[in-house]
Amino acid sequence: MEYVDKVLRHPEYIRIQKKITSLEKDRIYCHHEIGHALDVARMAWIYCLEDWCKKGQSPENMEEQKELVYVCALLHDIGRASQYEEGIHHSKAGAAIAGQILKDISFPPEKSRIVLGIISGHHTGKKACEGEYAVLKEYICRADHDSRLCFWCGAGDTCKWKEEERNRTLRC
């Protein structure tokens, strides 16, 4: 996947991913570095495949769709370092950083618009899953949530997630 490779090799992407890892070194709650981004990418892609499978569909542009899901997931929390250091919510900071990265790698503008819309809306609850490309937004948001191992976490006593939001078992 050409653009996925370009994101992964982008110097600013690498720099910020390393920074997030270092800033979250002692964090007891969920992490947001590249491992989480890949969990989200793979789970969101599985949701797409399951959806098509149930509907008996097999889109011709499968590879293109997969790339869009992966680019979106890889970049969705890239604003985390700015949130820790500057207090800007990572969905807002992330959209600005991702915008520059996507421009640098010449990602098609119409797809960049989708990716940036999802990044900036991925923490707005239900609203994040409405409108254009709602299905992709829904899968990214669902994967973002379901990839968290609340049932295996030792920080539940002080976690900000409400009891009903927590994953009490594997969600897949």
Ligand SMILES: [Fe+2]
């Ligand atoms: Fe996030």
Ligand SMILES: [Fe+2]
């Ligand atoms: Fe996330």
